[in-house]
Amino acid sequence: MNEKPLASNSGAGMLGLGLLLIFIGVGLSSSFDNPIPGAIFFIPGFFLLVGFTVVNPNEAVVATFFGDYQGTVKQNGLRWINPLFKKKKISLRARNLNGQKLKVNDKLGNPIEIAAVVVWRISDTVKACFEVDDYVKYVEIQSEAAVRHLAGIYAYDSMEDDDIAVHEVTLRDGSGKINEMLEGELTERLSRAGVEVLEARISHLAYAPEIAGAMLQRQQASAVVAARRQIVNGAVGMVDMALAMLSEKNIVELDEERKAAMVSNLLVVLCGEKAATPILNAGTLYP
Helix, strand or coil, rough: CCCCCCEEEEEHHHHHHHHHHHHHHHHHHHHHCCCHHHHHHHHHHHHHCCCCCCCCCCCEEEEEEEEEEEEEEEEEEEECCCCCCEEEEEECCCEEEECEEEEEEECCCCCEEEEEEEEEECHHHHHHHCCCCCCCHHHHHHHHHHHHHHHHCCCCCCCCCCCCCCCCCCCCCCCEEEEEEEHHHHHHHHHCCEEEEEEEEEEEEEEHHHHHHHHHHHHHHHHHHHHHHHHHHHEEEEEHHHHHHHHCCCCCCCCCCHHHHHHHHHHHHHCCCCCCCCCCCCCCCCC
């Protein structure tokens, strides 16, 4: 079953015709003792008035006749539709679904809290009316299922001791890619209900309270290790540059023992957390 437009008449002309017939019917009924001549005009006029419906902007009216789909009216304004048709209004406006926080396990089995915001609208009124029982509830349930599935196939974050490749997308640092995948999965799931997903993104992401403290300490430790590694790499480069410049410019000649002592002292100065207190050598370099 595909959506098709339903021809509808402008309400202004049909409203005038209906009121005219009613006035004629009332006038004939009051002029004659027999109500039949008046009823001949009054009943069709009243029948015409029953067929009026107002279609607001970004709204549609789905018409059925004894269970048979007749078409969809999307023209705005006062419209006249066959009074025998059953009419159902559907909003075509964009809607926000602010999903509740879900507690799920990520790819590594860590309990996390996750929630998503979905912007959607009806694009196919036939599917929305006849393919699902309640399209609003359908969007809510399928959105929750998509978020749970997404959280289960990706890790919250990559750690050095985890089996997560450096280039692999995670929930925390791959927000753009994650949002694209969430939008794609929602589009596939909600297409059955004639729903178009305009935007989908993760709105809340955190470790569950029972492991949040431990994971915070783990992240802080990883940050400290990474910072120390960077400091050591820089210090080794500076020591190598210093030794090379001393040798190249023939400023001083150092044997292996003196080089080792110099390297040790420079690394202490460059890698220490506190500023080193210098001790000036007033004597000779060699005993």
